[in-house]
Amino acid sequence: MIRTNILNSLRALFPEADTVVETPPPPTPEEESGEKKKAGKAAKPAPRVNGMLERDYTVHGYHIDAQVSPEQLLNAVTILDQQQFFLETITGVDWIDDQQLEAVYDFSHYGFEPCRVVIRVRIPRDNPKLPTISGIYQGANWHERETFEFFGIVFEGHPHLVPLLLPEDADYHPLLKDFKA
Amino acid sequence: MSKPIQLPSDETFVLNVGPQHPATHGVLRIKMRMDGEYVSEAETVIGYIHRMHEKMGELKTYQQFLMNLSRLDYLGALGYCHGHVLVVEKAGGIQVPERAEYIRVITVELNRIASHLFGVGSYIMDLGGFSPLMYMLQDREYILDMLEAVTGARLTYCYYRFGGLYNDIDDTFIARARAFIPRCRESLKKYHKLVTENIIFRKRLEGNAYLSQEICRKYGATSAVARGSGINYDVRKNEPYSVYPEFDFDVPVFTEGDSMARYKVKMAEIEQSLRIIEQGLDKLPGGPIMAEKAPKNIKLPVGDYYQAVEAAKGSFGIRLVSDGSKNPYRLKLRSPSYSNMSLFDEACRGLMIMDAMAFFGSLDLVVPEIDR
Numbered sequence: 322m323i324r325t326n327i328l329n330s331l332r333a334l335f336p337e338a339d340t341v342v343e344t345p346p347p348p349t350p351e352e353e354s355g356e357k358k359k360a361g362k363a364a365k366p367a368p369r370v371n372g373m374l375e376r377d378y379t380v381h382g383y384h385i386d387a388q389v390s391p392e393q394l395l396n397a398v399t400i401l402d403q404q405q406f407f408l409e410t411i412t413g414v415d416w417i418d419d420q421q422l423e424a425v426y427d428f429s430h431y432g433f434e435p436c437r438v439v440i441r442v443r444i445p446r447d448n449p450k451l452p453t454i455s456g457i458y459q460g461a462n463w464h465e466r467e468t469f470e471f472f473g474i475v476f477e478g479h480p481h482l483v484p485l486l487l488p489e490d491a492d493y494h495p496l497l498k499d500f501k502a
Numbered sequence: 503m504s505k506p507i508q509l510p511s512d513e514t515f516v517l518n519v520g521p522q523h524p525a526t527h528g529v530l531r532i533k534m535r536m537d538g539e540y541v542s543e544a545e546t547v548i549g550y551i552h553r554m555h556e557k558m559g560e561l562k563t564y565q566q567f568l569m570n571l572s573r574l575d576y577l578g579a580l581g582y583c584h585g586h587v588l589v590v591e592k593a594g595g596i597q598v599p600e601r602a603e604y605i606r607v608i609t610v611e612l613n614r615i616a617s618h619l620f621g622v623g624s625y626i627m628d629l630g631g632f633s634p635l636m637y638m639l640q641d642r643e644y645i646l647d648m649l650e651a652v653t654g655a656r657l658t659y660c661y662y663r664f665g666g667l668y669n670d671i672d673d674t675f676i677a678r679a680r681a682f683i684p685r686c687r688e689s690l691k692k693y694h695k696l697v698t699e700n701i702i703f704r705k706r707l708e709g710n711a712y713l714s715q716e717i718c719r720k721y722g723a724t725s726a727v728a729r730g731s732g733i734n735y736d737v738r739k740n741e742p743y744s745v746y747p748e749f750d751f752d753v754p755v756f757t758e759g760d761s762m763a764r765y766k767v768k769m770a771e772i773e774q775s776l777r778i779i780e781q782g783l784d785k786l787p788g789g790p791i792m793a794e795k796a797p798k799n800i801k802l803p804v805g806d807y808y809q810a811v812e813a814a815k816g817s818f819g820i821r822l823v824s825d826g827s828k829n830p831y832r833l834k835l836r837s838p839s840y841s842n843m844s845l846f847d848e849a850c851r852g853l854m855i856m857d858a859m860a861f862f863g864s865l866d867l868v869v870p871e872i873d874r
Contacts, residue, residue, distance in 0.1 A: 409810075410836040429817075431733050460844055463840065495557055
C-alpha cells in the first residue's frame with residue numbers, strides 16, 4: 322500500500338518518464354555452467370537519466386530508486402515526509418570517471434510493509450551544490466555535514482556547515498577518489 | 503548593612519561537558535549554554551575518535567574488512583558483523599547453510615544481551631547506583647567467556663565469514679548457553695527488584711525527557727529510543743532477515759516516551775533475546791557451517807546494495823556500491839547511535855542539567871560507533 326502510494330506520488334515528479342520495473346538479467350553461459358568469469362576490470366555502472374526504477378528487493382535491499390535533479394530534490398523529500406518516512410542516512414559517491422558526484426538519500430518506513438526509497442542526485446564534480454533538506458528533516462543536519470566534509474558537496478542553506486568528524490580546520494575531502502593522504 | 507547583590511536576570515553561561523567526562527562513555531563533548539540550572543542550548547561535538555572506516559572499506563578487500571566491523575560498537579559487535587556478511591552474501595548470491603545462520607542468530611542475541619547489560623548497568627551507575635553494574639557485569643562475563651571459547655575474542659569478534667562461520671559451536675557452548683538462560687532469567691528478577699522498582703530510580707526517570715514520535719522520525723531514531731516512544735519498529739520484525747522469521751518473539755514497545763520507557767524496553771529485550779536463544783538451541787539443525795562454494799576471491803556484480811539489521815543499538819545499515827572489482831567502490835556505514843545522538847541537541851533544551859545527563863544516558867550511546 323505505502324509502496325504504491327509513494328510510487329504514484331513520486332511519479333508526478335517525472336512527467337514523461339515511465340517507471341521501469343527491473344528484471345534480473347538472464348544468466349550468462351559462464352554462470353550457468355558454474356565456470357569462473359575471466360578476471361578483468363568490469364565496467365563501471367553507467368550514469369542513468371533522471372527517472373524512477375523499481376528495484377528487486379531481494380537482490381538490492383531497497384524497493385524504489387529515484388534519480389532526481391537538484392531542483393526536484395526538495396519536492397521529492399517533501400513527498401517522503403508527507404508519507405511519514407524517516408531518514409536513514411545521506412551519503413555521497415564519487416564518480417570520478419564521469420566527473421560527477423552523487424548524493425544518495427536513504428529513506429525507510431516504520432510500518433510493517435517494508436519500503437525503502439533511495440533518492441539520488443548527480444551533480445558536476447567541479448561545482449557540487451545542493452539545497453539542504455535539514456529544513457524538512459532536522460536529522461539531515463549531521464548527515465549533510467558529514468557528506469560536506471567527506472565529499473565537498475556544499476548544502477546551500479544549511480545552518481551550520483562545518484566539519485563534523487574531521488578536525489574543524491580540515492580543508493580536504495578524504496572520500497574523493499583523487500584524495501592523497 | 504550592605505545592600506543585597508543584584509544579579510542580572512538574563513545572564514547565561516557556557517558549560518562544557520567532556521571530551522573526557524565519565525558520563526559520556528567515550529570521547530564526546532557537549533557545549534551547553536546554561537540559564538541557571540537549565541539547558542537553553544546544546545551543541546554536540548563529535549569526531550574525537552574518528553578512524554575513517556569507510557575509506558578503509560574502499561582500500562581493503564571484502565575479507566580484509568571483516569575485522570573492521572567489530573571496531574564500531576565494541577559492546578555489541580556481532581550485530582554489525584552480521585550486517586556486513588549479509589550484504590555481501592546477498593549481492594554475491596552466496597548461499598549460507600542453515601546451521602551457520604542459526605548459530606549467527608544465537609551468538610548475535612547473546613551479544614545483544616551482553617551489550618544491553620553493560621549499557622543499562624553503566625546507565626544506572628551514571629545515575630548514582632553502583633552495585634547493579636557489578637551484578638550485570640557478572641552475567642556479561644558469563645556471555646563473554648562463552649563467546650570467547652567459540653569465536654576466539656571477547657569483544658572484537660571476527661567470527662562470521664562470507665558463506666558461513668569460522669568455527670562451529672561445540673557441546674560445551676550449548677551446555678553453557680542452556681545453563682545461562684535460567685540464570686539470566688533469575689538475574690532479571692533481581693534487577694527488576696533492585697532497580698526497576700527502586701523509588702529513587704523511578705522518580706528520577708519517569709517523565710524525564712519526553713520524546714515525541716515526530717522527533718524520532720525526523721532524526722531517524724531507532725532501537726529503544728523509538729520503541730520507548732511507542733514506535734513499533736524492529737528490523738528483525740519489520741524487515742525480516744536471516745532466520746528470524748522462524749523465531750517466536752515479541753518486540754517490547756512502551757508509549758510513555760520518557761527515559762524510564764527507554765530503560766524498560768532494553769530490559770524487556772533481554773527477555774526476548776533469551777527466548778530466541780532458547781528456540782535457536784532447540785531447533786539447531788545439523789550440517790555444515792560453511793558453504794561449499796564460498797568463493798575465495800570475492801567480486802560482486804556491478805550495482806548498489808543495502809542491508810539493514812537490528813544491532814544492539816538500533817537499525818544498522820550498510821550501503822555497498824560495487825564496480826565489479828575486488829574492493830568495494832563505496833561502503834557506507836549507517837550507525838544507529840549517530841542518528842539517536844543527533845536528536846539530543848534539540849530534545850535537551852529546557853531540561854535541568856541533571857535531567858539532561860539522565861536523558862543522555864538513556865540513549866545508550868557508544869562513541870566509536872558514532873565517530874566510525
